[in-house]
Amino acid sequence: MIEVEKKFPVTDRDDLLQRLNALGSISGEVEQHSDTYYQHPSRDFAQTQEALRIRRVDGVASVTYKGRRYVQADSSLKARQELEWCLGSDDHDGANMDQLLIALGFTMVATVNKLRQSFHWATGEWSDFSVTLDEVAAVGLFAEIELLVRDESQIAESTQRIAALTDALGLCQPETRSYLRMTLEQQSLNSPSS
Template sequence: MIEVEVKARTDLETARKMLEDEGARFIETEHHFDSYYNAPHRDFASTDEALRIRSRDNKTFLTYKGKKMDSVSKTREEFETPVDSENMRNILLSLGFREYGIVEKEREVYKLDDFVIALDSVEQLGEFIEVELESEPGSDIEHNSSKIFEFLNKLGIEEKDSIRKSYLELVMEEKVK
């Protein structure tokens, strides 16, 4: 699966109101606790990849995210599978992976047409909106990115306002300030 995704800072109250006005359907609120790992054989920060264990409401998933596929959005190939959190952590550490960082957030998930919209309150960082369209490999990434930006324009968010960095990258930047 290819995840065409755009992220930007926003005021969550304003975003909720716009989603309500547009007829978006609220799905759920989730608490995410993400532990990111770096490989012993290459540096994921420099290869633009990510490997994480996400604990979400008593469920845990291992997710690998490949390199970004365009210069505007956060489009990546993504693979995810359910795992046992402690066993997966022990496997990774035993193989020489090291825990690189933690991101914790509250996420409100909405659905509108083909869009999945996440309103995130991220510890240490603030409030964000992520809008995602799932695509098959070989699909038109630019077209899907354009659709997302058309949607975000309703919030006054333009392409120049988008953030291509991951929450982990933003958290790590905050640590060095």
């Protein structure tokens, strides 16, 4: 699958929640996410715009690989292949996967912690969308609009649909940086040598 998403800083949580409610969204429970990102031993993921992480959601681990971005006219839109799988019960916290990645030469870059609440629609024009409200530690509050498509030919249409939902939710000024990049920038600002 290809994940197509756009992210926005949120200045008024209550307004966004009211708009989501008015559009008939269904809210999920708030989850604690802890995403540990890794650097490939011979390829610079920052340059290739790829990502490999172990995600722990309320203590249950999965692995995610995000491929290179598909080039889009709208540079604030991210479209790329996403592969994700849950780790088995013998590695529910991801410790074994962490050891495997380190043994293979990967290095840990940073861990991004956030509280996430997801919203979706059971039916209607937004039923294939998800919206997440992310409170990212030391970084801020953001909303992500996400749509999964089967192939690259569907990306252009999804761009228009994301723009329509963005307008309906009153979101503006998209954020192009990843949570990882913002976290690393914040850590750099807070380091003693800054």
